Amino acid sequence: MTTTYAVLSEGLEKSYGDVHALRGLDLAVPYGAVCGLLGPNGAGKTTAVRVLATLTAPTGGRALVAGHDVTREPVVVRRAIGVTGQYASVDGDLTGRENLRLFARLAGLRGAAGRSRADELLERFALGGAADRVASTWSGGMKRRLDLAAGLINRPRVLFLDEPTTGLDPAAREHIWTAVRELADEGTAVLLTTQYLEEADRLADDIVVVDGGRAVAGGTPAELKARIGARAEVTVTDRAALAGAAVVLDQLTGGSPVVDEGRLTVGVTVLDGDLTLPRIIRALDSAGIPLTDAALRPPTLDEVFLRLTRVRTATITEHAKENAA
Template sequence: MTTTYAVLSEGLEKNYGEVRALSGLDLAVPEGTVCGLLGPNGAGKTTAVRILTTLTAPTAGRALVAGHDVTGAPAAVRRAIGATGQYASVDGDLTGAENLRLFARLAGLRGRAVRARADELLEDFGLTEAADRVASTWSGGMRRRLDLAAGLVTRPRVLFLDEPTTGLDPAAREQIWTAVRDLAREGTTVLLTTQYLEEADRLADDIVLVDHGRAAATGTPAELKARIGAYAEVSVDGAGALAGAAAVLDQLTGALPTLDPERLTVGVTALDPGLTLPRIVRALDAAGIAVTDASLRPPTLDEVFLRLVGAPPAPKNPAPAPATATATATATATKENVA
């Protein structure tokens, strides 16, 4: 069975003067899936999104979105995508309904279709009751749902979400997650950039870890976790036992343990699939080390991130901040259609 890719890039590069934001980024996102694009600040995630949404041109390489070349057919790309930036693009002085009608007109809808599409989106996102209130009176979660709805006015084949839940409380974040899952089930391809690794773990079918402008690792959340093995942690009865426990775990795993004198714990990542908790406890007991607690669990995505990508780079001259993608891409496409 042949896989059709909604987003495909090969050797994507972008330079800002002497600063290289992308250094040959390869992406392959199958249709109807959620792809999490993760990486440290300055790794190139936002630059990649800007290129894929036609807001900036690559220095080298090639990218296709919904089958269209981002440099050869930018108008066709814009007609096929929706995009929501890190901050809500809605107008606080307009009501929710007025905001969506504005975006519908910018997208080229006319007449009754404008109101019909706005009403449909308000219903889909549970915003109908607040539709006639100005958006500045809405909660942060409601505004983000409205922003997400605005990115879907044109029923895009591919939706770009750049840090969609920044600054939201857990309840509002869960609302956005539910909306994204529903979109994926309905066949929309979603490219998600986020610093919340739990968000990527919950939503993404596949993850691309970006570091220094390249794909450092790719795979499902489970596959990436399996690459760094299980995490063992033991609590000891007194600071004097920390070094001995670390030596035992080092011998068992061949990895460098981490000591926490305040918590009286020693932790280590174990790649050996045959390592079990009873084996750890027996080895510690044989060494005469008193243990108050012990655990062996799969790694979190945070631990995967730190192990495979590490500390964030500190670019001298970071790429320009992205414009509000929803409004910019839609307005540009509208101007080209009018011209």
């Protein structure tokens, strides 16, 4: 098992009785990169983070974090990582400064070193002005930034973020995103689970789609989008032309055109959009169907996510039917 990655797992499994949360999960996250871990609820994302952060032991497979085995060397792994969960773990009865100094002591930074690190992080996350107020009076976004700062107190080589912006408003999310991107640019490896597809699209260098405890797809956001193709969409002049345009697109692509009567558009998903769209325009012109617009619409990450996890679910369903038969 190579150690050139910050996070590397092979065949990682985790079971809770008869429930299999992880079923052979493979991951490879290099230093200086953000890896987005996406999947529906119950896919195994949080379980994967808990295993990799040594919070729970795997029941199969193997994982290395910062070059150390999570099962054999959990103490060494913990010294190399930072973890921020779905909910802020700060103490509301302490000030922001006291919270970070407490985390510094827990990380082994005492005296002037701990105080200096706490002050440094308060300024980095623009929390210096509220540092001496109790955290219970802070906004949700400020608490999340303080929580992220606490996860960085030990200068981790690997940072696990489990849905770090849940419940935050757009401005607060933007602040967290900027901080995460800066950390990766400085060489930290970040494993991010999120329910916000926009978040993964903005932050992730690579994405792993998890479903049923396994990785079902992976690649850069652009590569994953390319897998499902783009939407070739034409806009016609009136409703009378919609039906004819749909027939032409169906015959030319073999797809399933989607008609939007309100927008006067007909669209179909194609893999070779740069070649197909000119053919569609020529075919519509030959059929005497006038256009006002024609364009390729790249898929959103939401569409990619739904398509990939839906295919996985459909495959499981078909296997279940075959086994029942």
